[in-house]
Amino acid sequence: MLISSPAYAKRGPGGSDGGAKTSGSSSGNTLESRITYSGSVGGTNSTRTGNVAPVGNWNPPACWYEPVSAKDFQNQVESQYSEVVNDPGQPNYAKAATGQFRDMYKDGKYKNFNLDKADEGNWWVAVQEPNRLDDPNAFTCSKLPFWVQNGDTPAVQNAVTPQVLAELAYNRILLPDAEVTLAPQNVTKVNLPTWAWLDPSTFKPVQVTASLNVAGLNIQATTTAKPVSLKLQPGTADAESYPASGACAINDDDSIGEPYSKGKSNKTPPCGIKYLRSSGKGTYNLKATITWRINWTGTGGAGGELPDGTFGATQDVTVQEIQSVNR
Structure with missing residues (x-):
């Protein structure tokens, strides 16, 4: 109605x-509007979600x-x-x-x-x-x-078309918080590389479909967001990132970074951070932001790419003033 x-x-x-x-x-x-939407966050147990933020000056209609x-x-x-x-x-x-x-x-x-x-x-x-x-x-x-x-x-x-539907679906994509796994977890040491990674079973492509079937017009479009990279911001200038850019690329198995295990203590993490100063009585706000590659397909074989989107979250990290540890 x-x-x-x-x-x-x-x-x-x-x-x-x-x-x-x-x-x-x-x-x-x-x-x-008679447009209907379907789809949800896929492949995650995260209870915290948020809308994707387009990269650049573009916005959905x-x-x-x-x-x-x-x-x-x-x-x-x-x-x-x-x-x-x-x-x-x-x-x-x-x-x-x-x-x-x-x-x-x-x-x-x-x-x-x-x-x-x-x-x-x-x-x-x-x-x-x-x-x-x-x-x-x-x-x-x-x-x-x-x-x-x-x-x-x-x-x-902006007369509604499959592409306009795809852009409207973009506006409704809900993404999970980018809470990374750390080793050491939550409490790390000064000058000790902290490994960071995202499990591929946690972060999977997310889809939203927008459909319009009214007054003789029956069209739809599905917009898909796929995680492609993770950027770490340590929350202080007294830190080094791995890689130096702080941007960790996605691996062939769709994971990001590499889990820490025994025997890797002398290795440099492919994705992580090294804090150079203690957080004192407080914590550093580590921000993890995932970039999502976004494309769409629609009625009549239409499709294409939409601007990348990002969504991030912060987590507290305590850094203690201990120069070396055995692990």
């Missing part, structure tokens, strides 16, 4: 028109356009109109603006919401990402609902 949010006096459904404006709450008074049938559009507009005009708390200009919007599609530029053309096309409406309403880009899809004939491609940016 398509749902509109309660109307307030600022912005209209899908945009503005000649200064007549009303507003919505969390969905900006646009129609609620904060708004887009998608189709809705003539009947559903009529129901939404009439419901919104009734809600606003019958609300004594709404100012008169909000009621007037909502009425103007309704009249445009009922008795004005269009007639009776194009119900007599329901088999020929659909209304396309702006939808905002509910978690991005503080982003100015969420208000760039400012076109009022417009009619599109079946088979035509809307000539607007």
